[in-house]
Amino acid sequence: MASHRRPKQSSRAYTTALTTAAAAAVALTSQSAQADPLPDPNKKGVQAEIDRLYEEATQATEKYNGAKEKQDKLEKQVGNLQDSVARGQDELNKLRDGLGTMATAQYRSGGMDTWRTPARS
Numbered sequence: 001m002a003s004h005r006r007p008k009q010s011s012r013a014y015t016t017a018l019t020t021a022a023a024a025a026v027a028l029t030s031q032s033a034q035a036d037p038l039p040d041p042n043k044k045g046v047q048a049e050i051d052r053l054y055e056e057a058t059q060a061t062e063k064y065n066g067a068k069e070k071q072d073k074l075e076k077q078v079g080n081l082q083d084s085v086a087r088g089q090d091e092l093n094k095l096r097d098g099l100g101t102m103a104t105a106q107y108r109s110g111g112m113d114t115w116r117t118p119a120r121s
Helices: 012-035 043-108
Strands: none
Touching: none
16 A cells, blocks of 8 residues: 655755754854953953853753754654545545445446435425
């Protein structure tokens, strides 16, 4: 039995969008880093800046992981819906075939019986 399921959509567009967003975030971060020099050139100030950047990176990673989980869940739902549609289409095709067979048999036998009950007065 042939499957009528559409092939899975490529995630290339999603990957491209994600890469573009990441590149934009890096560009904006590097611009803000250049605009705001480190507040304290000593070791303590540099460590505080590293900690702040590490926290930002952690938050960005958590956002990405959440978005990835949501994407995976939605892709699974899409796959289930596509399977359901394919099964429904297969059932519809079987019903159409049966109807066509019945119509052909009626046509070959001379049509439907035209006997009717008399109208009541």
